[in-house]
Amino acid sequence: MPLRLLEVILPTDQIAMVDEMLRETAIVNIWYDQISEQQTLLKILAQAEQTELLIDLFEQRFGQEPWFRLILLPVAATVPREAEPTAATAGEVGAEETDKKKQERISREELYANIQEMARLTRVYLGMVFLSTVVAAAGLLNDNVAVIIGAMVIAPLLGPILAQAMATTLGDFDLGRLALRTNLIGLTLALVLSIFLGLILTVSPYGREVTARTNIGLGDIFVALASGGAGALAFTAGASTVLVGVMVAVALLPPLANFGLLLGSGYLFPALGAGLLLVTNIICVNLAAVIVFWLQGVRPTTWWEEKKARRATVISVGACLGLLAVLIVAVILAQHVKTLVFYLL
Numbered sequence: 001m002p003l004r005l006l007e008v009i010l011p012t013d014q015i016a017m018v019d020e021m022l023r024e025t026a027i028v029n030i031w032y033d034q035i036s037e038q039q040t041l042l043k044i045l046a047q048a049e050q051t052e053l054l055i056d057l058f059e060q061r062f063g064q065e066p067w068f069r070l071i072l073l074p075v076a077a078t079v080p081r082e083a084e085p086t087a088a089t090a091g092e093v094g095a096e097e098t099d100k101k102k103q104e105r106i107s108r109e110e111l112y113a114n115i116q117e118m119a120r121l122t123r124v125y126l127g128m129v130f131l132s133t134v135v136a137a138a139g140l141l142n143d144n145v146a147v148i149i150g151a152m153v154i155a156p157l158l159g160p161i162l163a164q165a166m167a168t169t170l171g172d173f174d175l176g177r178l179a180l181r182t183n184l185i186g187l188t189l190a191l192v193l194s195i196f197l198g199l200i201l202t203v204s205p206y207g208r209e210v211t212a213r214t215n216i217g218l219g220d221i222f223v224a225l226a227s228g229g230a231g232a233l234a235f236t237a238g239a240s241t242v243l244v245g246v247m248v249a250v251a252l253l254p255p256l257a258n259f260g261l262l263l264g265s266g267y268l269f270p271a272l273g274a275g276l277l278l279v280t281n282i283i284c285v286n287l288a289a290v291i292v293f294w295l296q297g298v299r300p301t302t303w304w305e306e307k308k309a310r311r312a313t314v315i316s317v318g319a320c321l322g323l324l325a326v327l328i329v330a331v332i333l334a335q336h337v338k339t340l341v342f343y344l345l
Contacts, residue, residue, distance in 0.1 A: 002238065003028065003075035004051045004107075006044040008058060009067070015040055021057055026050060028078075045075065048238065052107035056301060072110060105236035105296050108170075115166055115235075116175065118159025121182045126189060128156040132249075133190040136257040137197045143208050148254055149246075155253045158245035160186060161228075162235055165289035168316045169298050171309030187256065194257045198264020205262060205270045213258040214273035216280060216331055221324070224251040224281040228288030236296045251281040280327050287320035 010018060015032065022030065027050065033041040046054060055070060062068040105111075132155035139147030160183040167176030204210065231247040255278040262271035294313055300306045 002048050003078060004046055004048045004110075005073040005075050006042075006046065006051065006054060006058075007071045007073065008042045008044075008062075009035070009069070010040050010042055010062075011067070012038055012040045014062075015042075017061075018042065021061060022054075025054060025057070027054070045078070048106045048110075049104055051110070055107060055109055059301065072107070105298075106238045108298055108301075110238075111166065111236060111298065112170075112175075115159065115163045116178075118156075119163035119175070119179045119182050120159075121178075121185060125156050125159075125182065125186065128154055129186045129189050130193060132156070132253060133193045133257055133260075134197070136253050137194055137201075137261055140207070140209050140213075140254065140258055140261060141201060141203065143210075145209065148209065151257075152246050152249035152253055153242065155245065155249035157186065157252050158231065158235075158248045161248050161252075161285055162232060162289055165228075165232060165286055165293055166298065168290050168312050169293040169309060170300050171305060171312045172300075190253070190256050191260045194260025195264035198261040201261075201265075203261050203265035203267070205265075205267045209254075210258055210262070210270075213255045213277060214262070214270040216273060216277045216327075218328070218331065220277060221280060221284055221328065221331075224284030225288045227251040227281075228285030229292050231285070232289040232292035233296070236293070236298070248285060251285055252278070255281060276327070276330075280324070283320050283323050283327070287317065287324065290316055290320075 012034065022044075026046075028045040028047065030045070031043040033043070035041050044054060051072060055072070058068075058070055132151045135154065136148055136151035139145070139149075139151060160179045163175055163179035164183060167173070167179055205214070227247045227250055231244045234244045234247070255274050259271055259274035259278050262268075262274055290313060300309050
């Protein structure tokens, strides 16, 4: 895990209390810089996976104070290199206790700040949706896998999808509304554009890439679940958003563009298959992301917020599992019907 630097300006008379509070935490280093008679700048260097515990400690103690403001900064590197965190003071028992609570992810606050920014509806987001849909449509019509992959690289679908999942695990309805709005507008724009392209361009429902995204199988469900889970897991670890975005876009953008192209060209039955694949993938990506966020320990800070979040998570996971079960049964029945028709003919 990378390092993070926490900065807090504290009243000088609170330093002794902070020393006691940090006595049983595992941090790399700590500095005090007295900037005036009344104020001291506290700097803490810690592993990224330890920052959530530290932030919670400060928020619980000073969160109601009008002067409180904690700043979290990424650290590119330090010299000398720091392999393992050490105790803030001579208290190895405290360090061991902290290690038990350590989670292999960046802090909840860092996750939230990153995902909130990615979930905003902006002109850049709409422009990238527009361009990625055009590129995906071109790749589908020309049976060009490389172009389809390029469309997935530039598709900005990651933020709203993961924001929706995080809003569920945190019980944050404001973030959920923001993510849902951005999701719906982005997907609607991509669908309308692909339908328009289907109306003006020649679309063959027999192309290899088009046909591949009109038939749904159990393998497609596993791919969507893996994409959503891998995307959420990589995001919690602070991985590149470009890499994570491809994981999610692979399950959403091609079937969405395919659905619109076929619908615009009047191929209703193949379009139905592409639409079913799209809906299945959306459900699977959200389900996997919610489960991964929950398993990674992304929780609200207070017990009453956690109770609300747990209820929202249970309802969301239950609804997704129910819909997914219905879709799996429909897929299995459809496969049997196709096999029966094949033998009869």
